[in-house]
Amino acid sequence: xxxxxxxxxxxxxxxxxxxxxxxxxxxxxxxxxxxxxxxxxxxxxxxxxxxxxxxxxxxxxxxxxxxxxxxxxxxxxxxxxxxxxxxxxxxxxxxxxxxxxxxxxxxxxxxxxxxxxxxxxxxxxxxxxxxxxxxxxxxxxxxxxxxxxxxxxxxxxxxxxxxxxxxxxxxxxxxxxxxxxxxxxxxxxxxxxxxxxxxxxxxxxxxxxxxxxxxxxxxxxxxxxxxxxxxxxxxxxxxxxxxxxxxxxxxxxxxxxxxxxxxxxxxxxxxxxxxxxxxxxxxxxxxxxxxxxxxxxxxxxxxxxxxxxxxxxxxxxxxxxxxxxxxxxxxxxxxxxxxxxxx
Amino acid sequence: xxxxxxxxxxxxxxxxxxxxxxxxxxxxxxxxxxxxxxxxxxxxxxxxxxxxxxxxxxxxxxxxxxxxxxxxxxxxxxxxxxxxxxxxxxxxxxxxxxxxxxxxxxxxxxxxxxxxxxxxxxxxxxxxxxxxxxxxxxxxxxxxxxxxxxxxxxxxxxxxxxxxxxxxxxxxxxxxxxxxxxxxxxxxxxxxxxxxxxxxxxxxxxxxxxxxxxxxxxxxxxxxxxxxxxxxxxxxxxxxxxxxxxxxxxxxxxxxxxxxxxxxxxxxxxxxxxxxxxxxxxxxxxxxxxxxxxxxxxxxxxxxxxxxxxxxxxxxxxxxxxx
Numbered sequence: 302x303x304x305x306x307x308x309x310x311x312x313x314x315x316x317x318x319x320x321x322x323x324x325x326x327x328x329x330x331x332x333x334x335x336x337x338x339x340x341x342x343x344x345x346x347x348x349x350x351x352x353x354x355x356x357x358x359x360x361x362x363x364x365x366x367x368x369x370x371x372x373x374x375x376x377x378x379x380x381x382x383x384x385x386x387x388x389x390x391x392x393x394x395x396x397x398x399x400x401x402x403x404x405x406x407x408x409x410x411x412x413x414x415x416x417x418x419x420x421x422x423x424x425x426x427x428x429x430x431x432x433x434x435x436x437x438x439x440x441x442x443x444x445x446x447x448x449x450x451x452x453x454x455x456x457x458x459x460x461x462x463x464x465x466x467x468x469x470x471x472x473x474x475x476x477x478x479x480x481x482x483x484x485x486x487x488x489x490x491x492x493x494x495x496x497x498x499x500x501x502x503x504x505x506x507x508x509x510x511x512x513x514x515x516x517x518x519x520x521x522x523x524x525x526x527x528x529x530x531x532x533x534x535x536x537x538x539x540x541x542x543x544x545x546x547x548x549x550x551x552x553x554x555x556x557x558x559x560x561x562x563x564x565x566x567x568x569x570x571x572x573x574x575x576x577x578x579x580x581x582x583x584x585x586x587x588x589x590x591x592x593x594x595x596x597x598x599x600x601x602x603x604x605x606x607x608x609x610x611x612x613x614x615x616x617x618x619x620x621x622x623x624x625x626x627x628x629x630x631x632x633x634x635x636x637x638x639x640x641x642x643x644x
Numbered sequence: 645x646x647x648x649x650x651x652x653x654x655x656x657x658x659x660x661x662x663x664x665x666x667x668x669x670x671x672x673x674x675x676x677x678x679x680x681x682x683x684x685x686x687x688x689x690x691x692x693x694x695x696x697x698x699x700x701x702x703x704x705x706x707x708x709x710x711x712x713x714x715x716x717x718x719x720x721x722x723x724x725x726x727x728x729x730x731x732x733x734x735x736x737x738x739x740x741x742x743x744x745x746x747x748x749x750x751x752x753x754x755x756x757x758x759x760x761x762x763x764x765x766x767x768x769x770x771x772x773x774x775x776x777x778x779x780x781x782x783x784x785x786x787x788x789x790x791x792x793x794x795x796x797x798x799x800x801x802x803x804x805x806x807x808x809x810x811x812x813x814x815x816x817x818x819x820x821x822x823x824x825x826x827x828x829x830x831x832x833x834x835x836x837x838x839x840x841x842x843x844x845x846x847x848x849x850x851x852x853x854x855x856x857x858x859x860x861x862x863x864x865x866x867x868x869x870x871x872x873x874x875x876x877x878x879x880x881x882x883x884x885x886x887x888x889x890x891x892x893x894x895x896x897x898x899x900x901x902x903x904x905x906x907x908x909x910x911x912x913x914x915x916x917x918x919x920x921x922x923x924x925x926x927x928x929x930x931x932x933x934x935x936x937x938x939x940x941x942x943x944x945x946x947x948x949x950x951x952x953x954x955x956x957x958x959x960x961x962x963x964x965x966x967x
Contacts, residue, residue: 359832360803468920469689498688498859500917503903510911525832528862528905532914555907569837572906573865573889583841584834587788587802 304383305487305519306348306371311380311390313341313366317592336592340366342543343380348487353513353520355534355551357527357566361588363543364523368491371521372408373397385486404434407485411492413472417464417479423450423471424460427478434483445482452515453478454508470501474508481512488513489521494529506532527570531555536625539563542591542600545619549626559628561605582606599631607632649676650853651700651821656713658695658704665925669695669708670877674952677821680851682843684864684885686900687874690921693857696874697823700855701740702730718820736766738821739814743829745806749798755809756782756794759816766817781812785842804835811839818850825857840867861904865889870958873897876921876933879952883959893961896934932963940965 316335340363348354358364369375371382373394382390384402392400407430410416417426427446431437437445450457453474464472473493480488493509494502510533513520524530530537530551537554539547539562547560558564565584586604594600599612611631619629658670670692677683685693698704700715702722715722717738722730742748750758759778763769769777775794782790785808798806807827814822824843828836844867846852858864864871864885871888873881873896881894892898902915919937922929931950935941944964952960 359834470920499861499900499903500688503905503914503916506905506914507911507916526905527833528907531907532905532911565834569833570907571833571836571840571860571863571866573862573885581837583837585786585838587805 303350304347305350305352305385306521307381307383308347308371309345309381309383311341311344311367311370311382312339312378313363313370313375314339314378338592339543339594340591341370341377342594344540344543344545345380346538346545346548348519348521350486351517351519352536353522353534355530355537356521356523356540357525357530357537358540359588360525361542361591362540363591364540365491367540368408368489368521368523372406372489373400373403398433404430404483405486406489407480407483407487408489408491409476409480409493412496413469413476413493414464414496416476417472419464421463422460423455423462423464423467423475426464426475427460427482430479430483449478449482452481452512454504468501469497470504473497473501473505477505477508477512481516481518484516485518487521488518489523491523492525493522495524495526502529509533527555527567528572539566542588542594544600544629546601546630547626547628548619549622549628550624553624553626557626559622559626559633560601560630561607562601563628565604601630648678650679650718651675651677651855652714652716653696653700654714654716656696656699656715657711658692658699659709659711660705660707661709662707662925667924668877668929669924670699672951673713673874673877673879675855675872675879677853677855679820679853680847681870682847682854682856682868684868684871685855685857685874686859686861686864686871688921689859690876691874692877693859693874694825695877697740697825697855697857700823701734701738702727732766735762735819736817737819738823739817739819740823740825741807741810741814741827743826745803745810746798748810749806749813751798754795754797755801758809759813762813762816777816781816782809784815785809785812786838787812804831804839807831807835807839811842815846819852821853821855822846823855823857826859827856828858828863836863843867861900862906873900877924878933878962880934880963881959881961882952883956883961887956887959891956891959891967893955893959893966894934894963895938895940895965895967898967 315338317338318335356364370377373389376394377390381388389402397403424446427449428442431442431445447457450460455474459471494505522534534551537551538545541562547563555567558567565582568582584604589600589603597614597616599616602608602612617629617631619627621627653675656670656673660667660669673696687693699710710723756778759781760774763774763777779790779794782793787793787805787808828839843854847854856868868885870884872879875896881897892901899917903917905914922933922936930946931948932945935945950962952962954960955966
């Protein structure tokens with residue numbers, strides 16, 4: 302498989318004003334000193350053609366910032382984004398809408414209710430990208446929208462309805478229909494089912510799996526529901542405070558997680574386990590601040606059950622463990638079988 | 645179920661009068677919660693879970709009306725009580741944790757002060773003791789550095805911390821019943837896990853009774869002793885957790901379990917539940933409100949007066965053709 306998307310050393314840093322005594326500083330020095338919030342900090346990965354990549358992590362870890370960067374809705378501070386071999390990270394977000402790759406990367410946003418235009422009918426919501434990016438109109442547009450509605454399982458009589466006249470599941474279908482309308486190569490899904498009931502969620506997940514198979518798209522699937530990620534994704538990236546702390550094949554991540562954060566995340570998935578109610582790994586404490594993080598300290602320090610001297614003096618790098626599995630921790634409790642074999 | 649129940653809800657029916665008709669939000673809902681017990685209430689949105697919680701708290705929307713049934717908490721009839729009596733009970737005997745922690749807290753008041761408000765109303769302590777007790781309440785829910793957090797405003801705290809403040813407020817007067825309405829929606833799984841551990845601990849340590857309302861079947865399974873499944877304003881099944889998962893008796897429960905991804909199966913193994921909840925404004929609702937969506941539906945199911953029937957130890961189901 303070739304790489305559809307290559308991300309190299311991607312960074313997004315937001316300057317935040319140092320509010321304490323900002324006025325006094327301004328009077329004395331002219332400009333308030335600023336601190337930097339490292340939302341996405343030196344991230345590199347690739348997404349192969351036809352792959353479904355999961356992105357998991359807590360709120361505030363930079364998932365949404367990364368999605369915005371990849372969808373080219375905001376500009377990176379540094380680093381590169383190559384899409385189908387072409388550098389798109391340098392195109393300013395403002396001008397990206399006229400770029401040929403705009404139609405190739407589409408996003409299904411988190412809340413299907415908030416992301417649909419309330420004054421558009423379902424038809425108009427799906428037609429919007431076709432009008433703008435493919436300059437379709439008249440009968441051709443009519444046919445395409447009807448075809449897409451059928452593809453996402455939206456009865457055509459509902460196309461005349463407005464957002465508030467649709468159920469949660471129907472809104473999700475419109476939202477997905479709009480995103481696949483222009484035949485993207487990469488579909489970024491930002492928690493597409495988090496607002497849905499399980500009965501509807503199951504239908505939408507099946508729809509997504511079917512669409513991926515039929516249209517040959519790649520997915521970047523952002524979710525906090527790890528069970529859903531496991532169902533839909535081949536590979537998983539785990540983010541913590543702007544960094545990738547672990548990545549690898551979905552099955553390996555779920556059965557043989559190496560980073561203590563991933564282990565904590567997996568052990569926190571609620572699940573019916575009649576026999577083992579106790580003895581689960583729990584992460585205590587609050588995450589460190591993403592503002593001006595100390596480059597010599599592991600970002601997970603303070604919540605990590607290991608927390609040793611080395612963690613306070615040296616930030617761990619993402620270390621390959623074989624077969625595409627990598628983890629950023631000084632202490633891989635159990636070195637993977639391949640690594641042990643090669644050693 | 646032979647234990648003396650703390651909360652005793654019997655055949656409760658609630659209606660909402662709206663411009664487009666009367667919504668029969670709850671019908672004949674019975675429920676018992678004993679001390680130290682965690683009871684889960686699960687069901688799709690619109691199944692009446694929150695209406696039930698609001699009815700117990702006596703905070704139903706003005707359009708809502710209890711048309712039948714009774715709610716008794718520790719011997720006190722909550723439906724017959726005066727508003728003044730209810731104000732004494734709320735916060736002291738029964739507390740509620742609301743769904744969105746940020747909107748449940750006062751945005752322009754320090755969180756410590758908000759806990760003091762509850763203490764001042766209910767606890768027999770002097771003004772001087774208030775700050776100390778508020779800090780204690782914060783540390784009980786394991787908020788790091790509680791003395792400092794006392795002075796924080798909600799916007800300064802993360803979602804998980806805000807929810808813990810909400811829980812600290814609810815627990816400040818050590819109520820005998822806690823109603824937690826989707827307490828971890830929108831929180832991260834790691835935060836959710838610590839909050840659930842806390843609820844479990846309080847149930848065991850302080851014999852607090854808990855009613856956990858959630859749409860997440862696995863979450864309910866992990867912490868609850870007993871689970872009640874609701875569908876369209878009816879309780880359709882009630883069973884001890886292990887039994888509900890091992891031998892679900894109502895077709896809806898079985899489908900709900902099959903629709904929830906649990907980590908092992910493939911996408912083909914999870915099954916969707918067809919259809920949606922019936923319109924509760926209809927005047928001719930069938931006795932079984934799941935009939936429209938059920939593949940086991942026959943003419944027997946349309947016979948009137950369907951009730952919860954025992955099918956095993958503590959296991960009740962409202963279905964004419966159980967699995």
